[in-house]
Amino acid sequence: MGVLTPLDRPNSYIGRSVPRPNAKRLLAGRGRYVTDITLPRMLHVAYVRSPYAHARIVSIDAQAARKMPGVRLIATGEDLAKLCTPWVGTMDHFKGMKSPPQLPLPIDKVVWSGQAVVAVVADTRALAEDAAEAVYIEFDELPAVVDIDAARDPSAPVISPELGSNLCFHGKIDTGGVEDIFANAAHVVEEEFHFGRHTAVTMEPRAIIADYDVSEAKLTVHHATQTPYQFQDIYARHYGIPESSVRVIAPDIGGSFGMKLHMYHEDMAVVGLSMMLGRPVKYVADRIESFVSDIHARDHRVRARMAADTDGNILAMDVEDVTGIGAFSAYPRTSVVEGNQVYRLMGAPYTFRNYRADLQVVFQNKVQMSQYRAVGHPVACTVTERLVDMIAEKTAHDVFDIRSRNMIADDAYPCTSPTGYQFEALSHHACLAKVKAMMNYDGLRAEQAELRTKGIHRGIGIATFVEITNPGPAFYGVGGARISSQDGAIVKITPAGDVHCSISVTELGQGTETIIGQIVAEHLGVDRDRIKVMTGDTDTTPYGGATYACRGAGIGGETALQAAKKLKANVLAVAAAILQDEPDRLDVQSGWIVEAGTGQQRIELSEIARIAYFRSDTLPPGTQAQLSVAHHYAPQGYPFAFTNGIQACHLELDVETGLVKILKLWVVEDCGRVINPLLVDEQIRGGVVQGLGAAFFEECVYGDNGQLTNGSLADYLVPMAVEMPDIEIGHVETLTLDTQLGAKGVGEAGTAAASAAALNAINDAMKPFGGTIAQVPMTPARLLKALGHI
């Protein structure tokens, strides 16, 4: 007989690879996305967009368009401003941050190319587009602010003159001592890094139906979003509707990656249009619109240097990050969070104590930039890990040795990073050792040397990382943003002994509902297939922050766990009354009340429920069975649950063409308790693919006039299956002791370090040729330049 593990206990689902119960439904085409929803009397909106990056609106002529077939309403910025109050994307804890007020549609000027200007509502989308072609807008083109340096030039046009400059935020961190260390250090390496803009390209685009019912003054919004309560708050406040009269429903969601939690102008406008018409109005962003209106990510230029002593001990880092965010800061989470995480996560895995950083967040005439999967992480990781490799080269250390020499020891926790992040417990050295064994590092190095003699150039790159997960109120709440750090669950038992769990965290295709089901099943003591999990509806789930910043498992999971335990206590209290026994001598297993010590079955859960609901007269006097519980949980203790890991990339560079074949990628990751290994591994793989997309393919390229030059899937390259390597994943589990569950987040780990590992691998492959690269994506043109061919 094999050794028993915790998984051999009854109802042991945590730690087990169980498939997603909703996967079959989605694969069978029975998903219900916003696009699938058709409401009675529903209309469709198309937007007339600005062809200019920066221009004054001189006049709008919609006379001809109003007469086109099927047209029900043509609305401008002025029309919607009568209903909707402006919003400002700032938070108080970013001192000195500023951003101009925004409206659904602009009134007097446009600030990026593709900005929606006029809404055309018609019986069908095609008719709305026909009429949109007949709307004539006269623009007076203004000089566009495109480049991040040009934006800060005193002679540059100021996009929002009332703010005085194009600087949104200027932040500084200085532990002191940095200047002296660099002046006297044995080794100093420095580099200028460029991180291109890219965007989410979700399978399901943004989609929304606003349905304002004039008879009851109630608003229902079917919204492809990951944060329903956040939008309930926004629609209620900005349209002056009582919160209880606003219902936001997020049905099946086809990917979000942070993109679907920001306020978009078109989406806000749809609510106003529905109020004006008293009819449901649907808007679905098509792919071309998505490229010029979904948030973009990254867009950083980082100048950074690192100092080390003669032995390769890292002493200090000095960083200057400039990031362009478009013409305003996104709402309600702001566009400073990305830069803030970039300059606070630099060097996070290492022991050095002296750090100085300068962050400038600038406005420009481009699409808004804001939070996207692994906010700031890939930038901080790439800069740090490339500099570490450069120190290794200078001091003749192997890339593994330099890291084990400098990383925080696994027994040194708790400790604090130079930027003030508090680490409960990380496992850098354990992860480093594990990945080295998994990838057969020494074998790969030997193979690399041999192949080089045959003109085949392979590269090996590693990147260690720290990821921010399970954020508490320190993330948004303290800054004044009305975004809940708490989540809530209602768990109830039906008369048949089935279980319903409605919870505020949301399902975006990543498997939230699956793991919530696993946790409730294990901690309540029932079979998983008897549990139904419901998410994504402000009328039917408790209030909560939902899913963002890797909090679904760690915070949502803990909420479900505590709710399930509370319900179990209630069940046992009723069972004890019925069985004339003591609650603590009983347990629930597989839907049965059992004797705790022996596991002997006493009475079925469904029988308890039947008695409680239908024959309460048979219960002892004073017994009120509570077979539903509501429970909330917000993280306390550490402000964030940091995770860590390491990625390794093996690739082959065609040094004549600049084309790259990614051969393999390894990830060792520590997200604490792994609730569902299958889903965790697929989260990591998906994240890695997005990271490799950023490393080699994805970039929103702008021309000098502020026009996006590759805004279609023909020109904007997303990573495809053929180009992606096998991704092998290992785990180290360091539980957080802040929760009973012990789980931290994992959704961003893959993206955090993949591009850094790839960049290090490319530089490793190019070593015999002397060229280096510090820019992503690493396109063939850039690699040919680095290799000196063009």
Added chain:
Amino acid sequence: MKARAFNYVRASTVVEALKAFEDAQDDASYIAGGQSLVPTLALRLQAPELLIDIAHIPALRGIELQGDWLRIGALTRHFEVLSDPLIRLHAPLYSEAAPHVAHPAIRNKGTLGGSISHADPASEFPAMTLALGAELEIAGRDGIRRVPADDFFVDLFQTAIEPGELLVAIHVPVVRSGHRWAFHELARRRGDFALVGCGILAEFSGDVVEHVCIAFFSVGSTPLRARQAEEALIGKKLDQVAIAAAQAIVGDDLNPPEDEHTPPAMKRHLARVLLGRLLGEIARQDV
């Protein structure tokens, strides 16, 4: 985006199709596989009044050996090009190129005639039409004419096909013993339009190059032949010296447009690399 409203007719003969076009006073488009046309309709880059569906005209179908020529019907779909034994045997550069043309779903719909008459300078089949020295059979109101590939590709998306005319078939002179060929393209992702691509058909007399056709794509406003590189090889043994001579001059044969994503210098560099690799491959082939 949604396409603007249009009318639709299905033609059952070439004559019927030509007549429908004429009746529409040229505000019409022929549609077969629709793989290039439909996206431009959806983006409203084109909005013809009438779409004439030619996908059910029997005369545009079939693959047939006619003496020293292989006749390939214009409606032959990409997946048929990929798998057809006659094409593999007699017009092998089409077969070699086919796996690089887009993805299976597109290959199931897209047609060879559609690709050639669309004449995207980044497409594989138009360039292979040049490399194979094919002739294009075109139907118009004055009857049928045949245009050699060298005279067919006029400018960006422009061919010898006049408005209203219809490409009926592609006639390829069959390859003979003594012919060697090679195809390759450099693309960032499998199935994408290539950064640079090239097909070469060479005829050897012993180990001397007697005739060679080097056709590049994605390097100008049309698919184009590298005439000077061809010249440099004719009458030569295909050794290192000859290959280097062809590589040295091929940059002058090409006319890549300014493009910030792939600058002309990069295209010329990649063309040199690709030419060297393909000629090396041909040199290694057994006669």
